[in-house]
Amino acid sequence: MSVNLIAHTQLSDGFYDSLDIYNEFIEYEGNQFDRWRATDAQAVALSAIRTCYSANKPSEIVATEGERYFGNTASDGEGGTEADRLFRHITRSGHTSTLEHLSFTFAVEGVSRALLAQLTRHRVGFSYSVQSQRxxxxxxxxxxxxxxxxxxxxxxxxxxxxxxxxxxxxxxxxxxxxxxxxxxxxxxxxxxxxxxxAATNILMTVNLRALLDFYAKRKGGRGSQWEIAELAERLRKEVTKVEPWLEPYFDAV
Structure with a gap:
């Protein structure tokens, strides 16, 4: 089995350009993302969550609220930034639809058709392109x-x-x-x-909410067959390499 992340949520150049109009976002060199050490996915997650509660427009949230969330230590004492605290709070409160805006695309190669039959039982939030035996x-x-x-x-x-x-x-x-x-x-x-x-190859795109649900059901120790349990762990590994802040979310499910 080979699992490789080939694409994931990234901010557009147009969005970065739009941030230039906010003086508080610009530093002498680079931008606040360098100082905040925030990933693009975290910026999207913050935008999604705060859109539900903020008077600011979605396109303005990172520029106007980013310092408050990414620039301050978490007030709940659980580590990370205020953004991490917000993400934890939203997840625990069940408002996980906001996590659907983060997506990941994987090349899954050399897995069995038996695994494919199990995998495609997960449909909401998943998209598949499968090597055809026809x-x-x-x-x-x-x-x-x-x-x-x-x-x-x-x-x-x-x-x-x-x-x-x-x-x-x-x-x-x-x-x-x-x-x-x-x-x-x-x-x-x-x-x-x-x-x-018989082995097959799959291109799979999944949003974060669906992926966490998949992991909770298919990880080792939950009665899953060995191959799909291995896939669950490899997906987790690929995601947390680019978004290490998500490690606790996999631990919690």
């Missing part, structure tokens, strides 16, 4: 070189006999697929012979 031909002589497959640890870690049986099954299914194709069965029908273990 249009990507999986024959031994095709560009793919045949289908790849995922091996469960329960098979890999057993005595060699279990792995031998599993590999033999995969070879037989590949041969069956190839034979069906040789008999002029179209790929979209020949794929019916491919197993749940």
């Amino acid at each position: 249009y990507v031909r999986m024959g031994s002589s095709d560009k793919s070189g045949g289908f790849d497959y995922v091996v469960p640890p329960s098979i890999r870690e057993k005595e060699p006999g279990a792995m031998a049986v599993y590999k033999a099954s995969m070879r037989a299914l590949q041969q069956d697929y190839d034979t069906l194709r040789e008999l002029s069965v179209p790929p979209e029908d020949a794929r019916m012979a491919l197993p749940n273990a």
Whole structure:
């Protein structure tokens, strides 16, 4: 399994340009983001939350309220800035629709079709583009070189006999697929012979609220199958590399 974050919430150049009209936002060099150490996602989260409660326009909130939230230590004694305190308060109060404005796009590669079936049960807040077994031909002589497959640890870690049986099954299914194709069965029908273990690739975009809900349900120790539990941890790792302030949110679910 390979999981890579390929895109996430970023402020537009136009938004940065609009901040120039607020003198309090500009420093002698650079801008307040350098001093605040705030990420673009935090700026979006602040804008979303304060839009609900502030007389200021959404486009004005970072410039007019940013110092108050990003420039001061959290008053609840739990660490971070006043922005962190606000984010904690909103999350605990259940106003998590404001987290839907933060999104992440992942390349998820080399996972099984069994995992795909579980993953796509999560629909609200998720978007998927999946490698097609109809249009990507999986024959031994095709560009793919045949289908790849995922091996469960329960098979890999057993005595060699279990792995031998599993590999033999995969070879037989590949041969069956190839034979069906040789008999002029179209790929979209020949794929019916491919197993749940067959590997696929997914481009997935998810908002933060949906991702935290997914993690709460699929992380290890919640009865999830090993592959989707591993995916949950890898998604968390990718997100917190670029948005380390979100680490406690994953811990809390």
